[in-house]
Each structure stands twice: as structure tokens, then as C-alpha cells.
Amino acid sequence: MKQNNTPSAVERNLLDNRFIGGLMKSKWYPGIIQWPTALVFFLIMYLLLLGPTMSHSNFGSALTWILWWPLIPLVFLLFGRFWCAICPFGTINDLVQKYVGHNRPVPNFLKKYGVWIIMAAFIAITWADNVFGVIKSPWASGVLLLLILTGVVISGVFFERRAWCRHLCFLGGMSSNYSQTGMLALRGTPEKCAKCKVTACYKGNDKAPGCPMFEFPRTMDTSGQCNLCGYCVKSCPNNSLTLTVRPPTKELWSIKKPRFAAALLAVVIMGILFVQNAAMLEIWQSILSGLEGVLGTDNNTILFTAAFTAAIGAPILLLWLASLAAKKINGETVTKNFARFGYAVIALSLAGHISHNLFHLLGEGGSIVAIGATFVGATASVAPGLFNGSIIQVLQYFVIILGIAGSLYTTYRIAKSNFPDKVLATVLPFGALILSLGIVNLFLASMPMTHRM
Incomplete structure (x- = not known):
């Protein structure tokens, strides 16, 4: 039986495409x-x-x-x-x-x-x-x-x-x-880069400047700092660079050197999303009223600062507690567990961000046309909402559930790669964390929101 060596759509180098490759090399x-x-x-x-x-x-x-x-x-x-x-x-x-x-x-x-x-x-x-x-x-x-x-x-x-x-x-x-979590990855071909004696992809040459983000494509293993500017594609003398499609979140599974600060930023953004969502809900005033009774002040700045601090602090505390529990299971320090599994939160954080903004984009997108018409001296009778509120809410739920699934799967893959003998036990505390954060996101999406404009 003849073996099919044709690369899959995921493995195919998009730079071989006449339009994509031609554009990036232009x-x-x-x-x-x-x-x-x-x-x-x-x-x-x-x-x-x-x-x-x-x-x-x-x-x-x-x-x-x-x-x-x-x-x-x-x-x-x-x-x-x-x-x-x-x-x-x-x-x-x-x-x-x-x-x-x-x-x-x-x-x-x-x-x-x-x-x-x-x-x-x-x-x-x-x-x-x-x-x-x-x-x-x-x-x-x-x-x-x-x-x-x-x-x-x-x-x-x-x-x-x-x-x-x-x-x-x-x-x-x-x-x-x-x-x-992105679906595109720009990387060098290891076999070609190993033989390369120049550093044009980093320093640049007469065809293009050096990497503006201080990345060395030859050894780059993350898309976190790659702008897809195409400079390395133009300057590489060996046609080594590839641009491929990958499953969302795949990079998070295999972070070689997880950074504590990056993991912390992931949960901080989650906390920011919580308060951004909550501040647009009808229950927000009830939350502030409750804090007013606790703090003994009606100063709005103080009340918001307290709520904001709690919203940011809660995900950090939950990840720390999950890391503490994981320490007893896999023997790794709390800090290392925090850094390693904090990356799993990124998928849910992104989903929460997309979900929140879907409300504004689809619920208020029509106002762009109406205001734009006024700007050019015309009029346009366009309803602010592009979709019915119920449809938007279903889309929000769908996105959040995908984010939960992505974060849970990322947690599993991280545990499998680093603790093959204790996978499920390691997953449990971080899985509970992801589910807790996901439920909060779903709850916030279920509540009526106010418009930005």
C-alpha cells in the first residue's frame, strides 16, 4: 500500500502559499x-x-x-x-x-x-x-x-x-x-538552522531589519513575542522559516521555562475581567452597598478599589491554594506549580475576554454605522444590536465553555508532560480551580449588562 506523505493542513507551511508567502516576503x-x-x-x-x-x-x-x-x-x-x-x-x-x-x-x-x-x-x-x-x-x-x-x-x-x-x-x-493560544506559529526549521552560519534573522540584512522584538527565530519556541512582521522571512538566506496552523492552546502544553510573572498576569487579567463584567451588571450597586456597610464609607473610589482588589486577589489566591495542594501530590514547590499551571488559565481568560466583548460588539455594533453616518453628514436608522440578546448570550456561554474545556485540557497535558505518574491527582486541584473560574464567568454572562455607549 502506497504511503501518503502529503503534509496535513495543520503541518503545511503557509509560506509556500503564493499569496501568503508572497505577501510576507514582499x-x-x-x-x-x-x-x-x-x-x-x-x-x-x-x-x-x-x-x-x-x-x-x-x-x-x-x-x-x-x-x-x-x-x-x-x-x-x-x-x-x-x-x-x-x-x-x-x-x-x-x-x-x-x-x-x-x-x-x-x-x-x-x-x-x-x-x-x-x-x-x-x-x-x-x-x-x-x-x-x-x-x-x-x-x-x-x-x-x-x-x-x-x-x-x-x-x-x-x-x-x-x-x-x-x-x-x-x-x-x-x-x-x-x-x-493562537492558531499560527512561525518557527525556524531545526535541520536548516543548525547548519546556518549567519544571524540575519536576528540582526537583519539589506533585505529587512532585525527582529523588532529581540527574538532569535532559530531558537524561538513560543509565539508570545512574535509579531509576524515577516522580517526574518525576508532576511533568512536558507528559506528556513515556516508558518503553520496549530490547535488553539497547543503551545501552552509544552512551555519549557514557565515564568511566574506570566502565570500571575493570566490570573490578574481574569480578576480584571470579573470586575469589568460585574461593574456593568445591575447587582453592582448591591455589591458596593454591601462593601459600604463593611468599610463604613460611601466614598465610591474607596468602595471600587476594595471590590477591584478582591476581584484580582481571588483568582491569585485560588491558584496559590491549588498549587499548595499540588505540592503535596507532585512534590514541586508552590511557586513552580503556580508558574507551570497558571498558563492553563490563559485559555479561559481569553474566552472570558471574548465573551464579554461579544456583548459590546454584537449588542452595540450597529451604533458604529449610525454614528459613522452622522460623522459624514448623513443619517442611518440602524438598531444598536446586531443580534438578539438571547443569541448573544448563547454565544457567550459557548465561548466560555470552550475556554473551560481548553484550560482543562491544557491542565491535563501539562500534568501528563511533567508528572506522568501522578497525572490525575495533579489535575484535580487545578481542574477545580478552572471549573470555579469558569462558573463565575458563566454566572456573569447570565446577568443583564449595560451598554458602553
Whole structure:
């Protein structure tokens, strides 16, 4: 019987495709997408800062919070960090660096503690949004973008490559985690790379710059920092790079060096999602009223800060307790269990993020058309909701259940790879954690939500 050696769809190198390979090897990529994206960004900045002061009539707010923000986690799932290749902040960083950059090495402090800075920024921005209403105020949203832009410019002036994107961008930190669940993987071919005597894929050559994210494609085993910018594809002299499709979450199963900070960021994002969801529910005021009785104050900032701290702290505590229980089973330290199995939470965290934003995208997406028509001096009678609320809720449940399944399977694969003799026993505490977090997500999705706009 003749053996079929044709590679499966999952194994096939997408760079062999005439369109995909031609695009990534073209000198026009990623610029052909970067510059239109940058133009839209500056239009949004103008509208946020100088347009209508109410979010429900500001086209910039609609594009940012009803379209872009809900779509971005889906992009991470389907295409990894592709957004980072065309992000206007990254484009501006490259432009600043080209003309006035000093290209100094990134300080060791940022390399070591950058993820902690990212985590703190994520928490601070979420806190500020809920206390000061950043999303509800176009001007405040514009100021936030200006502050980020200022940081990007300063980083581009002093440091080499995309230091901001790698070590300081809060969205980059989230995308680093989420893209590890992504369905695309860019990797070098080990057999070819082992014989290669040049480092053009990292340093660049006359065909393309070096990797902007400080990654060495020859040894890269994660998509967490790969922007799919295609520079290494262009500069590689051996045609070694491959772009393949993989099952979602697969990378999380085989993390060789799990990082405690990355695992912590996963559960912190989960806590942030809890409070972002809860703050849009009718029961939110009841929660604050209960805290008012406990804390003896009616100061909204104090009450929210207490609720926010509890929401972030709860998943951290649950993962720590699960890690403590696992220590007695597999003999690994609490810290190592926390780091290793914290990656399993990423799938559910991404699902919760997508589920929450489905409500805004599908429940308010029509407002983008209506507000856009007003922006160009026309009118459009479009209902805000693109789908019935019940349909949206079913989709939310479906996404969350997929996230639970993905996280449980990831937990199983991590345990199987590292503790083959104690798989089920190791899975139990972390499985209980995943199910608990999943139930909270399902409960929040079951409650009526308020609109952003």
C-alpha cells in the first residue's frame, strides 16, 4: 500500500502559499497595512480629543471601544501577535527610531521587571477607567492614548528596536499571553538552522531589519513575542522559516521555562475581567452597598478599589491554594506549580475576554454605522444590536465553555508532560480551580449588562 506523505493542513507551511508567502516576503509588507492603520489611528485621536464630548455620538469612541477592543482578542486567537506588527504605536516607534533614535541597549531592569510594569499599568488603567470613566469620555480616552504615545516616543528615542512593545506595553503583555493560544506559529526549521552560519534573522540584512522584538527565530519556541512582521522571512538566506496552523492552546502544553510573572498576569487579567463584567451588571450597586456597610464609607473610589482588589486577589489566591495542594501530590514547590499551571488559565481568560466583548460588539455594533453616518453628514436608522440578546448570550456561554474545556485540557497535558505518574491527582486541584473560574464567568454572562455607549 502506497504511503501518503502529503503534509496535513495543520503541518503545511503557509509560506509556500503564493499569496501568503508572497505577501510576507514582499518589501511592502507590513508597511502596506501599517500606514493605513496609522492614518485611522490619527483620525481617531482627532475625534477623541476634538470631536463630540459624549461617547454615544463620538465616532472615535465607537471605533475604539465597540469595534477594535472587542475584535482584538479574536485577532490574538486567530493570528497571534499580528496586531503588534501593524499597531500604530509600533509604527510610530519605528519612525522615531529611524530619524532620532539613539539605539541604546534595553536596560537590564526593564528586561527583568518589564512584565511587572506591564501588570501594574494594566491594573492602573482599568482602575482609572472605572473611577474616572475613561471609556465613557472621548477626551479621557484621547488623553490615555496621548500618554501611551508619549511613552512610545521616549522609548523610541532612547532604546533599540521595539523596547516599548516588548517590555512596557500593557496591550503587548496581554497579547504575549493570549498569542500563546493562537492558531499560527512561525518557527525556524531545526535541520536548516543548525547548519546556518549567519544571524540575519536576528540582526537583519539589506533585505529587512532585525527582529523588532529581540527574538532569535532559530531558537524561538513560543509565539508570545512574535509579531509576524515577516522580517526574518525576508532576511533568512536558507528559506528556513515556516508558518503553520496549530490547535488553539497547543503551545501552552509544552512551555519549557514557565515564568511566574506570566502565570500571575493570566490570573490578574481574569480578576480584571470579573470586575469589568460585574461593574456593568445591575447587582453592582448591591455589591458596593454591601462593601459600604463593611468599610463604613460611601466614598465610591474607596468602595471600587476594595471590590477591584478582591476581584484580582481571588483568582491569585485560588491558584496559590491549588498549587499548595499540588505540592503535596507532585512534590514541586508552590511557586513552580503556580508558574507551570497558571498558563492553563490563559485559555479561559481569553474566552472570558471574548465573551464579554461579544456583548459590546454584537449588542452595540450597529451604533458604529449610525454614528459613522452622522460623522459624514448623513443619517442611518440602524438598531444598536446586531443580534438578539438571547443569541448573544448563547454565544457567550459557548465561548466560555470552550475556554473551560481548553484550560482543562491544557491542565491535563501539562500534568501528563511533567508528572506522568501522578497525572490525575495533579489535575484535580487545578481542574477545580478552572471549573470555579469558569462558573463565575458563566454566572456573569447570565446577568443583564449595560451598554458602553
